[in-house]
Amino acid sequence: ETGVTQSPTHLIKTRGQQVTLRCSSQSGHNTVSWYQQALGQGPQFIFQYYREEENGRGNFPPRFSGLQFPNYSSELNVNALELDDSALYLCASSHGQAASYEQYFGPGTRLTVT
């Protein structure tokens, strides 16, 4: 069974640029959730994708957007990067939509905005 994978591992971008992060879900899982974890904090929910549609969103602006593909992999896109977007971005996959389903996290992508 393949676990959740994310790419790239690290990324450095300049303020105002755009970035795309990628996630492959665990085998058999149809739901992907994205979280932002700032240094010293717990993860904050960005949004969730189920059957290729956004299925719930946290308190993040529209410049955070995403996609889910037929194979359940997912992308997170962030436009007009700001310094405060520097964080660890985590992808989690699960077997269903509800948060009560056990979620399995990838290793994350460390984004630094300068």
Add this chain to the structure above:
Amino acid sequence: TQLLEQSPQFLSIQEGENLTVYCNSSSVFSSLQWYRQEPGEGPVLLVTVVTGGEVKKLKRLTFQFGDARKDSSLHITAAQPGDTGLYLCAGADMGRRALTFGSGTRLQVQP
């Protein structure tokens, strides 16, 4: 807004000592999950507790869900250096998509 508060934020102990980490909220959760996260890695699920008053054991780790399903605790017996890491609690609310995470307890176990 649902909030989960964890205490303590930091804990540095000697190998062999016991410790308890607390996770408290004013909100009721349908289930609560505990994770451990090591530097540069994603959180790894340790346990899920679902029923009020439930106690689960994972080797030297004991997890308890409060009777009212608003709080939880993690007790580690005879801590070892391998227990070092960030411990996160996360609450799930029926019908919501997102987990609500606490800010974490950073544990360091000195040999």
